[in-house]
Amino acid sequence: MQTLNLDLGDRSYPIYIGQGLLQQPELLTAHVQGRSCVTVSNETIAPLYLEAINAALKSYKQSAVILPDGEAYKNLDTLNQIYTHLLEVKADRKTTLIALGGGVVGDMTGFAAASYQRGVNFIQVPTTLLAMVDSSVGGKTGVNHALGKNMIGAFHQPQAVIIDTHTLSTLADRELSAGIAEVIKYGLIRDPAFLTWLDANMAALLAREPEALSYAIYRSCQHKAEVVASDERESGQRALLNLGHTFGHAIEAAMGYGQWLHGEAVATGMVMAAELSAQMAWLGPADVSYIRQLLERAHLPVDPPPTMTGDDFMRYMSVDKKVLDGSLRLILMKSLGESIVTADFDADALKRVLHREL
Amino acid sequence: MQTLNLDLGDRSYPIYIGQGLLQQPELLTAHVQGRSCVTVSNETIAPLYLEAINAALKSYKQSAVILPDGEAYKNLDTLNQIYTHLLEVKADRKTTLIALGGGVVGDMTGFAAASYQRGVNFIQVPTTLLAMVDSSVGGKTGVNHALGKNMIGAFHQPQAVIIDTHTLSTLADRELSAGIAEVIKYGLIRDPAFLTWLDANMAALLAREPEALSYAIYRSCQHKAEVVASDERESGQRALLNLGHTFGHAIEAAMGYGQWLHGEAVATGMVMAAELSAQMAWLGPADVSYIRQLLERAHLPVDPPPTMTGDDFMRYMSVDKKVLDGSLRLILMKSLGESIVTADFDADALKRVLHREL
Numbered sequence: 148m149q150t151l152n153l154d155l156g157d158r159s160y161p162i163y164i165g166q167g168l169l170q171q172p173e174l175l176t177a178h179v180q181g182r183s184c185v186t187v188s189n190e191t192i193a194p195l196y197l198e199a200i201n202a203a204l205k206s207y208k209q210s211a212v213i214l215p216d217g218e219a220y221k222n223l224d225t226l227n228q229i230y231t232h233l234l235e236v237k238a239d240r241k242t243t244l245i246a247l248g249g250g251v252v253g254d255m256t257g258f259a260a261a262s263y264q265r266g267v268n269f270i271q272v273p274t275t276l277l278a279m280v281d282s283s284v285g286g287k288t289g290v291n292h293a294l295g296k297n298m299i300g301a302f303h304q305p306q307a308v309i310i311d312t313h314t315l316s317t318l319a320d321r322e323l324s325a326g327i328a329e330v331i332k333y334g335l336i337r338d339p340a341f342l343t344w345l346d347a348n349m350a351a352l353l354a355r356e357p358e359a360l361s362y363a364i365y366r367s368c369q370h371k372a373e374v375v376a377s378d379e380r381e382s383g384q385r386a387l388l389n390l391g392h393t394f395g396h397a398i399e400a401a402m403g404y405g406q407w408l409h410g411e412a413v414a415t416g417m418v419m420a421a422e423l424s425a426q427m428a429w430l431g432p433a434d435v436s437y438i439r440q441l442l443e444r445a446h447l448p449v450d451p452p453p454t455m456t457g458d459d460f461m462r463y464m465s466v467d468k469k470v471l472d473g474s475l476r477l478i479l480m481k482s483l484g485e486s487i488v489t490a491d492f493d494a495d496a497l498k499r500v501l502h503r504e505l
Numbered sequence: 506m507q508t509l510n511l512d513l514g515d516r517s518y519p520i521y522i523g524q525g526l527l528q529q530p531e532l533l534t535a536h537v538q539g540r541s542c543v544t545v546s547n548e549t550i551a552p553l554y555l556e557a558i559n560a561a562l563k564s565y566k567q568s569a570v571i572l573p574d575g576e577a578y579k580n581l582d583t584l585n586q587i588y589t590h591l592l593e594v595k596a597d598r599k600t601t602l603i604a605l606g607g608g609v610v611g612d613m614t615g616f617a618a619a620s621y622q623r624g625v626n627f628i629q630v631p632t633t634l635l636a637m638v639d640s641s642v643g644g645k646t647g648v649n650h651a652l653g654k655n656m657i658g659a660f661h662q663p664q665a666v667i668i669d670t671h672t673l674s675t676l677a678d679r680e681l682s683a684g685i686a687e688v689i690k691y692g693l694i695r696d697p698a699f700l701t702w703l704d705a706n707m708a709a710l711l712a713r714e715p716e717a718l719s720y721a722i723y724r725s726c727q728h729k730a731e732v733v734a735s736d737e738r739e740s741g742q743r744a745l746l747n748l749g750h751t752f753g754h755a756i757e758a759a760m761g762y763g764q765w766l767h768g769e770a771v772a773t774g775m776v777m778a779a780e781l782s783a784q785m786a787w788l789g790p791a792d793v794s795y796i797r798q799l800l801e802r803a804h805l806p807v808d809p810p811p812t813m814t815g816d817d818f819m820r821y822m823s824v825d826k827k828v829l830d831g832s833l834r835l836i837l838m839k840s841l842g843e844s845i846v847t848a849d850f851d852a853d854a855l856k857r858v859l860h861r862e863l
Contacts, residue, residue, distance in 0.1 A: 223581055223584075223585055227581055227650075230650055230656065230657055231650070231651075231652065234650060234652035234653050234656060235652070237823060258620075261659065262616075262620070262647075262657050262658060262659055263656065263657065264656060264658075265645070265647065265658045265659055265660055266659065266660070287623070289620075289623065292585075292588055292589070292592060293589075294589065294592035294593070295592050298588065298592060298621065298622060299588055299620050299621065300620060300622075300623045301619065301620055301623055301624065301659060302623055302624070465595060
């Protein structure tokens with residue numbers, strides 16, 4: 148087992164990474180303060196791993212809420228199901244929530260924990276690669292609104308993140324690829340050497356070789372923890388983690404949440420960010436091609452949906468959280484492995500990218 | 506104008522109290538950071554005071570959401586109306602929300618501000634006595650759930666509280682009395698001299714004499730600010746502010762939100778707390794009688810609804826936020842003007858109070 152620490156003063160917490168961690172109850176129980184726990188999971192994950200959680204917490208008063216699976220259910224209505232369960236089992240301020248699942252379960256459980264009785268503790272137990280390397284770490288929680296993704300939420304840090312890499316054995320191929328998109332993101336933002344490693348080890352990752360997966364997860368969590376520790380509330384550097392997300396969120400919203408997986412939309416979004424960076428002459432054509440090929444080798448989409456127009460993109464991007472007082476800021480690449488947050492790009496170049504006039 | 510400061514380090518903020526403050530635009534604009542504002546109000550208050558807000562903010566991009574009036578609408582559905590409006594007008598992270606109304610508007614606007622895009626600024630402009638002396642100060646925000654009051658929410662401090670006592674001229678008598686209940690609460694918790702003042706000035710308050718109202722509001726906000734500054738997250742002393750609330754919340758929930766005003770339920774709840782304190786021999790019979798009479802003179806109810814049984818009370822009180830790991834904590838009175846948080850009371854005595862077997 149490897150342990151990283153996310154350093155946030157009195158809200159610091161450990162990230163445990165290893166094979167079979169769900170069989171080590173003390174990792175969970177060390178971070179439960181009260182005497183009661185409620186596990187939130189979904190219909191796909193609960194049959195596989197809820198029993199392990201139940202066994203680990205057998206000396207606590209515990210219950211579970213099983214949600215439908217998918218981004219389409221990441222909304223206020225589903226959140227209310229969690230609140231209703233918490234009230235039905237008389238959960239109090241010392242109850243600990245356990246998020247057992249992917250990013251949707253983690254984000255919703257985290258926001259339920261942030262807002263139930265004005266805040267209770269929670270523990271992240273991510274079971275998808277995407278949740279392991281990105282959404283379970285850093286305290287961003289929330290739900291979608293019909294008019295925009297993740298528009299309702301809170302910063303609420305977990306007590307611990309427990310990553311059992313064994314759970315990846317049951318992950319669908321498409322979900323594995325979606326997670327790899329976020330792994331590649333760290334390389335593109337701040338780690339050229341990691342990009343080279345990913346290029347050399349893509350086949351091993353897709354074959355789910357444990358050592359390759361463990362290294363990719365560890366390195367990704369290390370980057371995430373460093374960035375979040377330096378800028379928890381995203382007043383600066385943390386925004387870099389949204390590389391590809393402004394374009395990607397537009398795709399997710401326009402196609403209907405759940406049609407494109409978040410990681411798939413981010414993959415295409417990163418290509419579009421690379422294209423705009425190339426329009427600004429920050430990247431060369433070979434760089435864009437390298438990024439496309441790396442993502443394609445991970446079986447990820449690299450072109451926007453043909454049904455989406457440039458105007459569709461602009462409409463969805465105009466409500467993006469990175470729009471501050473009306474000016475759109477984007478994450479763009481100055482070179483391979485170095486991204487920046489900037490509003491200083493050519494609007495016409497952006498239009499060419501969105502209208503696919505490259 | 507009088508100014509109090511709620512001292513919370515870098516989240517400190519001023520509380521302005523005075524006649525006609527809505528005619529002083531700089532009080533508002535000094536606390537707006539971005540270039541856009543959204544005012545949240547209700548059908549009763551907007552026709553009276555929204556124009557003053559619009560005039561004060563005329564150099565900003567602004568719009569308003571008008572909600573239905575009443576505690577019955579303090580729920581996730583109404584909250585979602587606020588989110589929808591914010592997204593429709595493309596509110597961003599620098600948008601400032603203005604809560605113009607009573608406690609329901611303030612609590613919901615505050616929670617919308619806490620959770621829209623993971624947090625935006627807001628300003629409280631309370632227009633009811635209850636909101637002025639209690640709910641607008643201290644950063645408790647949230648909505649009700651069908652199974653419990655204020656069960657969903659967040660701590661989120663406003664940028665400023667602007668109390669224009671002139672707005673009390675349009676307040677319904679019943680709402681004025683409900684506010685006086687929370688004023689009396691401060692006396693019962695921690696200020697015997699204030700109780701004596703209230704006893705001597707009740708007629709002046711009910712006649713809405715400006716000097717009496719101003720003093721009552723100033724003194725109440727001073728108490729609230731002191732308590733919140735010492736215990737923002739309610740790990741200890743702040744719980745005292747819930748005197749009468751555990752009983753009161755049960756009445757509100759059992760009768761259906763909005764049937765009893767919050768202040769009315771708190772008034773009866775404070776009498777029940779006094780009765781239990783007398784059962785514990787901490788108060789004498791004369792003290793209980795003094796409290797009842799003071800509340801009755803403020804035209805407040807002092808007996809629980811006849812349709813509510815003792816079992817009804819227990820059922821609703823068992824999910825109260827003050828239940829920690831299963832043991833009920835209550836705010837009780839050691840003497841007139843001195844309250845404590847305690848789980849150390851006789852369960853049979855509580856039953857006698859709830860079953861009205863006194």
